[in-house]
Amino acid sequence: MSTAVKKTVEGASPDPKASKNGKSSRNGNAFTAGQKPRWVWAVVLAGALVVGAGITVVLGGEGFSVTGWLIFSAILYVIGMYVTTRVMENRRRATDGLWRNLVWAAFVVALIPLVSLLWTVFAQGLPTLIANPSLLTEDMSTTNGATDQATVDEGESLAGGFVHGLIGTLMITVLATLISVPIGLMASIYLTEYSRGGLFARSITFFVDVMTGIPSIVAGLFAFAAVQLFVTTFIGTGPAQLQMVKMGLTASIALSVLMIPVVVRSTEEMLRVVPNELREASYALGVRKWQTIMKVVLPTSISGIASGVTLAIARVAGETAPILVTAGFLATTTWNPFNGWMTALPVYIYRQLINPTAPGAPLPSELRAWAAALVLIVIVMLLNLIARIVAKAFAPTKTGR
Amino acid sequence: MTEQVTEARDPKSSPITKSSGNASGDKIFAGLSYGAGALILVVLAFVAIFLVTESLPALAPTLFSDQDSISSADNFWVYVVPLIGGTIMASFIAILIATPVAIGIALYISHYAPRRISTPVGYVIDLLAAIPSVVYGAWGMLTLSTALVPVYGWLHDVLGFIPFFSGDPSTTGRTLLTSGVVLAVMILPIITALCREIFLQTPKLHEEAALALGATQWEMIRMTVFPFARAGIISSVMLGLGRALGETMAVTLVLSGGVFTLSLISSGNQTIPSEIALNFPEAFGMRQSELVAAGLMLFIITLAVNMVARAIVNRNKEFSGAN
Numbered sequence: 244m245s246t247a248v249k250k251t252v253e254g255a256s257p258d259p260k261a262s263k264n265g266k267s268s269r270n271g272n273a274f275t276a277g278q279k280p281r282w283v284w285a286v287v288l289a290g291a292l293v294v295g296a297g298i299t300v301v302l303g304g305e306g307f308s309v310t311g312w313l314i315f316s317a318i319l320y321v322i323g324m325y326v327t328t329r330v331m332e333n334r335r336r337a338t339d340g341l342w343r344n345l346v347w348a349a350f351v352v353a354l355i356p357l358v359s360l361l362w363t364v365f366a367q368g369l370p371t372l373i374a375n376p377s378l379l380t381e382d383m384s385t386t387n388g389a390t391d392q393a394t395v396d397e398g399e400s401l402a403g404g405f406v407h408g409l410i411g412t413l414m415i416t417v418l419a420t421l422i423s424v425p426i427g428l429m430a431s432i433y434l435t436e437y438s439r440g441g442l443f444a445r446s447i448t449f450f451v452d453v454m455t456g457i458p459s460i461v462a463g464l465f466a467f468a469a470v471q472l473f474v475t476t477f478i479g480t481g482p483a484q485l486q487m488v489k490m491g492l493t494a495s496i497a498l499s500v501l502m503i504p505v506v507v508r509s510t511e512e513m514l515r516v517v518p519n520e521l522r523e524a525s526y527a528l529g530v531r532k533w534q535t536i537m538k539v540v541l542p543t544s545i546s547g548i549a550s551g552v553t554l555a556i557a558r559v560a561g562e563t564a565p566i567l568v569t570a571g572f573l574a575t576t577t578w579n580p581f582n583g584w585m586t587a588l589p590v591y592i593y594r595q596l597i598n599p600t601a602p603g604a605p606l607p608s609e610l611r612a613w614a615a616a617l618v619l620i621v622i623v624m625l626l627n628l629i630a631r632i633v634a635k636a637f638a639p640t641k642t643g644r
Numbered sequence: 645m646t647e648q649v650t651e652a653r654d655p656k657s658s659p660i661t662k663s664s665g666n667a668s669g670d671k672i673f674a675g676l677s678y679g680a681g682a683l684i685l686v687v688l689a690f691v692a693i694f695l696v697t698e699s700l701p702a703l704a705p706t707l708f709s710d711q712d713s714i715s716s717a718d719n720f721w722v723y724v725v726p727l728i729g730g731t732i733m734a735s736f737i738a739i740l741i742a743t744p745v746a747i748g749i750a751l752y753i754s755h756y757a758p759r760r761i762s763t764p765v766g767y768v769i770d771l772l773a774a775i776p777s778v779v780y781g782a783w784g785m786l787t788l789s790t791a792l793v794p795v796y797g798w799l800h801d802v803l804g805f806i807p808f809f810s811g812d813p814s815t816t817g818r819t820l821l822t823s824g825v826v827l828a829v830m831i832l833p834i835i836t837a838l839c840r841e842i843f844l845q846t847p848k849l850h851e852e853a854a855l856a857l858g859a860t861q862w863e864m865i866r867m868t869v870f871p872f873a874r875a876g877i878i879s880s881v882m883l884g885l886g887r888a889l890g891e892t893m894a895v896t897l898v899l900s901g902g903v904f905t906l907s908l909i910s911s912g913n914q915t916i917p918s919e920i921a922l923n924f925p926e927a928f929g930m931r932q933s934e935l936v937a938a939g940l941m942l943f944i945i946t947l948a949v950n951m952v953a954r955a956i957v958n959r960n961k962e963f964s965g966a967n
Contacts, residue, residue, distance in 0.1 A: 349748025458890020561776025
């Protein structure tokens with residue numbers, strides 16, 4: 244440590260002689276002396292690329308793997324920079340540079356799956372969707388193994404579609420929103436406006452946090468068990484009655500369990516930032532508490548609440564597992580979430596992938612799944628975008644008078 | 645006419661009380677909001693109660709059903725323990741991969757990247773969080789698994805002596821390790837978002853003091869940011885673990901399941917959520933109870949993990965930003 248400090252101090256002292264003789268690499272600037280020249284990283288990078296290529300050829304044997312080459316070069320570059328800095332400067336700066344490079348590497352590593360995923364979905368889904376716009380308007384009722392086989396063997400156009408999935412997702416999500424927004428809104432009003440930080444309020448906050456961690460499939464099982472209990476207790480235990488349990492409404496209940504905590508958290512946060520002066524001004528005018536909440540507090544925070552609700556909708560619209568166990572899947576279109584099985588778009592994707600329509604020719608099913616995945620991503624991204632725009636555009640002006 | 649007179653005399657209709665609405669509205673509103681809060685607690689309690697009721701036949705077949713044992717094994721624990729093992733293995737792979745990368749990106753956003761890069765990067769991370777899990781599953785099943793096949797062959801050749809990499813490498817790449825990688829990608833945004841918030845809340849004065857004493861950027865981060873954020877990092881990793889434990893589609897689509905095995909690169913293993921998703925649609929009677937009971941085990945595990953994480957966050961509420 245002490246030598247390192249000494250070295251830095253020595254290096255930092257002005258050395259006019261060196262600059263005159265042109266020995267110093269950076270014109271003898273007092274602040275950059277003792278640092279390695281700027282071009283070092285390029286030399287190390289070039290060296291890493293060359294050596295990396297060599298290692299890849301030796302290890303790889305047959306065929307040159309570009310991925311392997313890039314990985315080896317990246318590792319060599321990070322090590323090379325550490326060693327070079329350590330030799331040319333000191334240990335502390337070398338460690339600093341090492342971690343800087345590793346942090347950058349983490350960023351690049353995280354980008355790879357995202358780019359790969361988006362690329363795959365767009366490259367597979369977009370051409371399919373453009374070539375077969377009927378995917379958006381047809382369901383799977385007339386599609387079977389034979390039609391898919393014909394698509395593969397005789398080049399017939401892609402049959403079927405996922406309009407039933409779109410309708411199912413729409414109905415189930417709308418119902419879930421209708422259930423969870425009032426409950427979530429009222430609960431957060433209780434937390435911010437009525438509670439005085441007692442045990443009841445604290446346990447609600449704690450368990451809302453815990454609820455955000457409920458596995459989605461457990462939420463599905465809960466909704467299924469709850470509806471089954473209701474049906475067997477009040478309607479009957481015959482096979483026809485048990486068949487009733489699986490419907491769009493059950494899926495909506497499952498999604499509500501996932502949605503309520505998200506709505507409570509975001510709404511609570513928004514209500515808390517409403518300035519107390521507004522409430523006090525309203526009380527001073529003799530307005531009752533519930534009217535203050537309805538006419539002052541909620542309108543002030545409505546943009547934040549709407550944006551939070553939209554994000555919650557976006558989250559549950561992409562859920563698969565809870566809908567799979569509560570609403571099943573269907574090949575035909577139905578608008579009725581209160582009777583019979585219902586397909587949601589994510590479940591459609593899942594079924595097409597895991598259980599292709601034509602087991603011998605899974606390609607048409609895969610193409611339909613990618614097209615549906617593209618539509619689903621676009622829906623979810625649009626909802627996210629709307630949430631951001633709503634939050635920004637309708638935000639109350641913060642300037643006080 | 646007489647009616648009007650009585651109305652005017654009635655104190656209830658005086659303009660003062662009229663303008664402020666009626667008092668019962670206040671009571672109703674307070675009651676409704678209290679009820680909504682209570683309903684949330686009731687729902688959570690019902691989740692536990694319903695799961696227990698539905699799984700009793702599988703937990704104790706002799707007492708609660710007319711069968712001697714459950715349908716897929718001798719007793720429930722023989723059935724569920726390998727599933728728990730698979731679930732935990734997949735989640736730990738995900739945590740091992742995601743934690744360092746997530747902390748790295750969080751540091752990148754909070755301390756390394758210039759502002760005009762860090763804001764879009766934050767958006768990109770949020771974007772990752774918004775992609776539905778079934779799309780991740782599809783990507784893992786059709787793209788990532790094939791890309792990893794040569795890697796598995798190489799791992800088997802070089803590290804085959806470790807039990808995790810013994811066994812025949814899968815030719816489709818649809819293994820527990822692939823599932824773990826997909827899970828890692830899925831929980832990355834959660835851990836990153838939480839860590840970023842905490843890192844950004846490090847007191848600026850601490851950081852500047854460290855830099856003024858001559859610390860390099862990394863030394864500053866090690867001396868001020870990490871000690872400040874330790875509890876927050878732990879809890880965010882645990883929240884990520886909770887998400888990984890309960891994630892269904894990434895595993896269901898990617899993994900070509902089977903009996904429990906230590907090998908991560910051959911097909912086999914199964915996780916609880918995936919087992920439920922694969923079998924529940926066709927299940928009835930005892931099989932259904934088994935799956936609900938497996939779900940109950942998952943519920944208990946994730947509840948424990950989440951409660952510990954939340955307790956850590958709440959205890960350090962004053963100086964961490966993870967809530």
